[in-house]
Amino acid sequence: MWSAMEKRISRRKFAKEPITDQEKEKIIALIDEFNAASGLAMTFLADGSHAFQKLSKSYGLFTNVRSLIVMKGKKELQDLKEKLGYYGEELVLAITDLGLGTCWVGGTFDKDELMADDGEELVCVVLVGRVAAPSLTEKMVRSATHRKVKAMAERIISDQPLPQWVENGMKAVLLAPSAKNSQKTLFKYENNRLNAQIADDYAMDLVDLGIAKKHFEIEAGGKFEFGNGGVFHLS
Incomplete structure (x- = not known):
């Protein structure tokens, strides 16, 4: 997975073209596998764009958001947030190997638009989609938010x-x-x-x-x- 770790960057601009059914099936199979191993309730949404349509939430930083993974689980699950990061990142790296772009998003979306069952906590989402070369906006955002990597x-x-x-x-x-x-x-x-x-x-x-x-x-x-x-x- 070293190559996936090197390739992975946070992508905020996605192509209008949706991911293929084959890619979707692979992602859902991985989600099912990780949910079974962890007790999490991660869910794939083919179109979660409605959660990113309010500029007050996304600040215009995201373009053509479509597919996403809702990162959630039962509130009583021990180490819920840590497990979402742990299994979610393994999922992100596998998606990177599929040639798709991803982005962890913690707060700049409307959680009310992504329903969670009673007793579940929706912590964050992972955006998934087809990407091209990084846009100027992405480069500017990356420059502003990705300061020097600590030694x-x-x-x-x-x-x-x-x-x-x-x-x-x-x-x-x-x-x-x-x-x-x-x-x-x-x-x-x-x-x-x-x-x-x-x-x-x-x-x-x-x-x-x-x-x-x-x-x-x-x-x-x-x-x-x-x-x-x-x-x-x-x-």
């Missing part, structure tokens, strides 16, 4: 030199998206034990934690425990 040393605390598997995982973390490009997930490697945590003072922080954990796992080989401060277990 690895700013993302991990360690009491010893990092082993290769930790460095591999951290290189993948540096490619992970985060809300407002905050890059807040912090890793600690102390006494030969690695964990990941985040301040959790913003609505999307735990989603970002799940995304960062997924990126680390892909390159390091192993599994994180869920939860803020969850420990990593090397394969």
